[in-house]
Amino acid sequence: MSSTEGRSADRVVRSLVVRCADWPLVAAGATPDQPAVVIEGGRVVVVSPAARAEGIEPGHRRREAQRRCPSVVVYPPDHDRDARLFHAIGAALEHITPRIELSVPGVAAFPTRGPSRYFGGDHALAKQVMTAVAGIMVGLGWPDSVGVGVADGRFVAEQVARVGGVTVLEPGTSASFLAPLPAGMLGRPELCDVLRRLGISTLGAFAALPAADVVARFGADGLVAHRVAGGLDERPPHTAPPPPHLTVSIELDPPVERVDQAAFVAKGLAERLHDGLDAEGLACTRVCITAETDTGACNERIWRHEGALGVGAIIERVRWQLDGWLNGPAVLRPTSGVSRLTLIPDEVGPARGRQLGFWGGETAADERAMRAMARVQGIVGVAAVTVPEVRGGRSPIEQIVRVPAATVELAMSRGGQPENDQSRFVAPWPGRVPTPTPALVLPEPLPALVCDQRGSVVAVSGRGALSAAPATLGEQNIVDGAVGAVGAAAALPIAAWAGPWLTDERWWDPVAHVRRARLQLLLADGRAVLVCCEHGRWSIEGWYD
Amino acid sequence: MFDTGGVTASPSPSFLNAGPDPGTNPGTDPGSVIRRLSELIRPVTFAREQTLPVLEPLAPLLADGALTRGSLLRVCGIGATSLALSLMAAGSRDGSWSAVIGLPELGLVAAAEHGLVLDRLALIDAPPTRRSAELIAAVLDGVDLVLLDARMMLSGAESRRIAARLRERGSVLIMVEPVCSMAPVIALSQTSRTRTSTARTSMSQAAGGWSPDVVLTVAGSQWQGLGEGHGTLRRRRVRIDAVGRGRAARPRQLEVLLPADQGSVDVID
CATH class of the missing domain: 1.10.150 (DNA polymerase; domain 1)
Known part of the structure; x- marks a missing residue:
């Protein structure tokens, strides 16, 4: 061990991490040469190597991903499936060491001290692990996505494993490896x-x-x-093991053979574990879940979490673990149901509680609003509840669009900018009509007639010159495509006007190309209106209400 | 004045204003006992003290200088949408969620310019009429500031039920009827007296059986900054008349810039 010197708080556990890159895609049955992504919560979370080559990155929206690569295959997230299939990797590692620690499906870790000595050094151990895991991954069709890393500390080892292949960092070089990242x-x-x-x-x-x-x-x-x-x-x-009285265990009679039954039992068990921890002001950061059968078969896994494992998280891990064991390949499957389930808090720390976000984050008001929105969606349908999202554009209707609330994380900021920073609407859009923006924007522009003193429609030249000063704003009826003005009674006199603001958008695209001229009109009755001319036709875009 | 020195349990009115009698022990003096008890049972906050803030320039318009939780407001006139958005701005900035029911024409950029926090804004399409009441009640459960399209039709019983729910949940419901048709609007140049009476009428005949606590009418809107082919719309001077019930019964009037140069609301210099 490298760092036996130094304060005990600075001591790290030399670890080996096996990382199967893009595991959710492996589990979903994609192939490495096929552009594929997993989308969760409206955002890309996992990208296959082929899709990465097309320019898709985590965090993209579905539309952005499909724009970069139209043939991309989109998979829905399925954590249960990922965990179930990862059981095969865990079982392969079990032949090397009994203490495997899992955090998310796709990543497994264990301390190298014992196994390293047994196999004759970190390098030999890492190669052994690589052979075992790569054998499985070749069978799944993803031979190149395995990385094995050995380093001081789990985080470093995981970063090393990201490199791919077998990498062993010499003891004491962790900090210098991390520094340039x-x-x-x-x-x-x-x-x-x-x-x-x-x-x-x-x-x-x-x-x-x-x-x-x-x-x-x-x-x-x-x-x-x-x-x-x-x-x-x-x-x-932790130098001292957690107090043994915190361990909770339950006998299952009759033995449980289905995962959902086991998860139901695990709920009570996890609650008992938490009550015990709560009473001592502790939180569990690593839990060991052990399942035994009548015939003596035993399945044990250690699950860790960066934060604390809540009741829900523990139940989920019990489900993942048993799903992989009970529904896995026949060679690994136990011959009878689970008769005993034990939760051992492997690593406990002082409970710091869940702090509300320093930079905003979720508050009680957010939680209440989100519950209400869920109910509202039940009443009027998912599509009827929308939230604004800043997009950018020149017309008032383009700058902020409505996106279905179901597709976004409501507690998260969607502006990407400090709240109410109005510069985000202004910065890169020349030709935009200056603020204030109409408080009422018609979803469908209303056809109208902007006429001059003599009653003929005002025309805008290609250079933005008006044929005459606008004098009246009138309604327009379209009858069989022919334009006919209504009598002068419906026309409202214009007291003042300004413009035009010209935009020439998407001139490179023959289909989407639009040229527009916008005018601000102040009517004699005190109302102000934004009108727009396209192909010589006027329409009302919004009212300055 | 009665001499209360020897009386122990009689509810004489002089108990309430009797000072500590130098002859008796202050701990057993009935007057001080009652005062102490009344201190203990006094409500911590009155209902009217539970408010949501409004932007500083709009404070003189409302009875408590803020939006009373559980109240129903109706905003009408040219500029009603802007006023409704400004009323919600301060609460939204302070962490409250806001929701808009109906009102498909609402300009979201304008909402942001008036100070609404878009990250805490939900937009809900107008539901079929038979589910309106259920929907509004569900929204009131979780959202502090609700902007309601006044064109949504509800029966008298439904609106009364929602008003009760509103008081219970402590949200603020603002009804707005946007003016966005081509129909000409009658120039609002009336005397102060007739204005107030118009506001009262609009309060009593409020659509769909609603009985708002406060009716705010925007009138006398004057845009500034636009010329004959030059300039841009910069700011608008409006007069707002407030009429209400109960504590808001005294008619109030306020002239502000809505929007001001920065897009929000400001006092007239």
């Missing part, structure tokens, strides 16, 4: 955003900040990120 690796977008604006772009620069200052500015979560950036584990490793 971008701070975005920490997977905390809000923190990284602040760091970027502070001029800190690499993990090394962040790790160089004094820990006390990081805590003062970013709190407990910032401290975790700071430790990780410095090559340490998220939390100081």
Whole structure:
């Protein structure tokens, strides 16, 4: 072990991480040479190598992904399936070491101390693991997506595994490996955003900040990120085992053979575990789930989570684990039902509670509103509830569009900018009519007639000159395509006007090309209106109400 | 004045204003006991003290200088949409959610310019009439500021039920009837007296059996900045008349810029 010297808080556990890149796609049955993505919550979360080559990146919307690669195959997320199929990898690793730790399907880790000694060094161990896992991955058709990394600390090992192939970092070199990596690796977008604006772009620069200052500015979560950036584990490793009385266990009689039954039992069990932890002010960050059958077969996995494992998270992990075991391939399947289920809090820490977001995040009001929206969707249908999203454009109807509330994360900011920063509507759109914007924007522009003193329709030349000063605004009836003005009674006199604001949009596209001229008109009755001329036809776009 | 020194349990009115008698022990003096008890049972906050903030320039328009939770407002006239949006701005900025029911014409850019936080805004299409009441009640459960299209038709019983729900949940419901047709509008140049009476009429005959707590009428709108072929619309001077019930019964009048140069509402310099 490298770092036996130094304070105990700075000691790290040398770990091996096996990472199967794009696992959800592997589990979904995609092939590496096929452009495929998994979309969750309206955003791309997993991208296949072929799709990445087409320019699709995580975070894109479905439409953006399909624009970059029209033939992309979109898979829905299915965590249960991912976990079930990953059981095969876990079973292969079990031949090498009994202590496998899982966080998300696709990534498995274990401390190397024992197995490394047994197999004759980190390199030999890593090669052994690679052979075992690659054998399975070749069978699934994804031979190149396995990465095995050995390093001081789990986070570093996972970053090393991302490289692909077998990589072993010598003891003591973790910090120097991490230093040049971008701070975005920490997977905390809000923190990284602040760091970027502070001029800190690499993990090394962040790790160089004094820990006390990081805590003062970013709190407990910032401290975790700071430790990780410095090559340490998220939390100081626990020297003392958790108190054994916290372990909860239940006998199942008759034995349970279905996963949903087991998950139901696990709910009560997880609640008992939490009550025990709560009473001592602890939270569980790593849990060991053990299932035994009557015939003595036993399945044990360690699940970890960056935060604390709540009741729901534990139930989900029990389901994942048993799904893989009970419904897996016949060689691994137990011969009888599960008769005993045990939850061992493997690593506990002081419960810090769930803090409301420092940078906004979800508040009680958000939660209440989201519940109400869910009910409203039940009454009027999912499509009838929309939220605004800033898009950009020249006309008032383009700048902010309505997107179905069901497709976005309601608690998250959709402007991508500080709240109410009006510059976001203004910046890159020449030809836009200046603020204020009409408070009423007609969903369908209303055909109208803008006439001059003599009653003929005002025309706009290609250079933006008006044929005459507009004098009246009238209604227009379209009868069989012919345009006929209604009598002068319906025409409203214009007191003042300005414009035109000309836009010539998408001139490169013969179909979508539009040339428009917009005028602001102030009517004699005190109302103001925004009118638009396209192909010589006037219509009302909005009222300045 | 009665001498209350020897009386222990008689509810004499002088208890309420009797000062500490130098001859008796202040702990057992009935007057101080009652005062102490009344301190204990006094409500912590009155219903009217539970409010949602409004932007500073609009505060003189409302009885408490803020939107009373559980109240129903009706906004009408040319500029009603802008006024309704400005009324919601401060609450939205302070973390409340807002929802718009119906009103497909609402300009979302204008809403942002008036100060609504788009991240906490939900837009709900007008439901079929038979489900309107159910929908409004569901929205009121979770949203503090609700903007309702006044063109939605509800029966008298339904609107009364919603008003009760509104008071219970402590949200604020603002009804707005946008003026966006080509029909000419009668120039609003009336004397102050007839204006008030118009507002009262519009309050009593409020559509669909609603009985708003406050009716705000925008009148005398004057745009500034636009010329004969030059300039742009910059700001609008409006006069707002408020008439209401109960604490809001005294008619109020306010002249503001709506919108002002920055797009929101401002006082007239």
